[in-house]
Amino acid sequence: MLGYVIRRLMLIPLILAAVNFLGFAYAHYARPIRAARTPYIRAVEAGPLWIAYNRYLEDLSRFNFNIEVSVPGERDVVVPLNDALKQAIIASVGLMALVLMLSVLLGWIIGTRAVQTDPPGVKRWLNIFSTLGMAMPSFYIGSLFILVSIFYILWHEPGTPPPLPLSGYGWDLHLVFPALALMARPTVQIAQVVANHLSSELGKQYIIAARSLGHSWRSIRNRLALRNILAPTLLTLAGLFRFLFGEQVLIEWLFKWPGLGRLLAWTLVPPQLTSTRGSPLFLHPHVVATVLTIVAAMFLLSDFCVSLAVQSLDPRARQSEGIVGEK
Numbered sequence: 001m002l003g004y005v006i007r008r009l010m011l012i013p014l015i016l017a018a019v020n021f022l023g024f025a026y027a028h029y030a031r032p033i034r035a036a037r038t039p040y041i042r043a044v045e046a047g048p049l050w051i052a053y054n055r056y057l058e059d060l061s062r063f064n065f066n067i068e069v070s071v072p073g074e075r076d077v078v079v080p081l082n083d084a085l086k087q088a089i090i091a092s093v094g095l096m097a098l099v100l101m102l103s104v105l106l107g108w109i110i111g112t113r114a115v116q117t118d119p120p121g122v123k124r125w126l127n128i129f130s131t132l133g134m135a136m137p138s139f140y141i142g143s144l145f146i147l148v149s150i151f152y153i154l155w156h157e158p159g160t161p162p163p164l165p166l167s168g169y170g171w172d173l174h175l176v177f178p179a180l181a182l183m184a185r186p187t188v189q190i191a192q193v194v195a196n197h198l199s200s201e202l203g204k205q206y207i208i209a210a211r212s213l214g215h216s217w218r219s220i221r222n223r224l225a226l227r228n229i230l231a232p233t234l235l236t237l238a239g240l241f242r243f244l245f246g247e248q249v250l251i252e253w254l255f256k257w258p259g260l261g262r263l264l265a266w267t268l269v270p271p272q273l274t275s276t277r278g279s280p281l282f283l284h285p286h287v288v289a290t291v292l293t294i295v296a297a298m299f300l301l302s303d304f305c306v307s308l309a310v311q312s313l314d315p316r317a318r319q320s321e322g323i324v325g326e327k
Contacts, residue, residue: 005308012300019296024053024289027267031283056286065286081287084263089294091169092252092259096244099179100237103186108233110187111194112226117217120202122195133188138247142181142254167256178255182247186240193236197229231310238306242299264291 028049059065067081114126149162165174201207202217202225210220249261256262266281267288281287 020289020293023292024285027283027285027288088260088263099182103183107187107190111191114195115198120199122199130188130192133184138181139250145177169258178251197232201225231313234306234309241302
């Protein structure tokens, strides 16, 4: 276990260094090419890569980039990139943490309710619920929220505000639409995993033996079965974290949520395809390298924490890790 932790901790900085350099190099060479092909980007010259990268590392060590970023949804308001990055990290991590917490809670409740005990199996209504949730991407759900809000405004008197904010940032009602749009698929996926593993667990021999001794299904489920499905549920969360960030890029852009996803879209989406024409952030090497490194760090740390939790909960994972280490 200790060797596994040390190996993972040694590997994370190497991966982050590679992501940082490759992101910077891509933006450094790609920006002049894109600038020559579109009138929305100011012409720039690539110059020597190592000189530019060393200058970036000096700025990164001081966390002072001398770059200004426009505030989403507010005209003529700019803030330093340092402040924009801090706000983006807080906004994205806070939104994702809320979505994961609510998705796990609802998915766990729905998944356990969808399991029948005699005989062990999954109730049919979960398949319908899962199909609907998996078939509607978060961007589609967010667009439906906006469409319904527009009809609400048109139905009432002119100037009537929508019941919930359609854009902007705040830890209040501004969270409702982005969080609900992102919650659909994670909730049903967790419910599926919990229901399938729990129904399979209830059919095993030790459950049948416990039932024959007079224990109730509820006590067997709560004391034995649910504990044994925690590991696969945590592994599902690790995959959902990566999926959620991809969805969050679209949702943050749709609802003007100033997170890492929106900042990443500003740096990678060509200006002629967005409303950010002439934005100095498009393929800016400092911004691309820094944002990609932060995103990679979030992925690696989440996988590391989940792996530790799984090995702590599941002895089979520790045993397999020990076998791999011996080989």
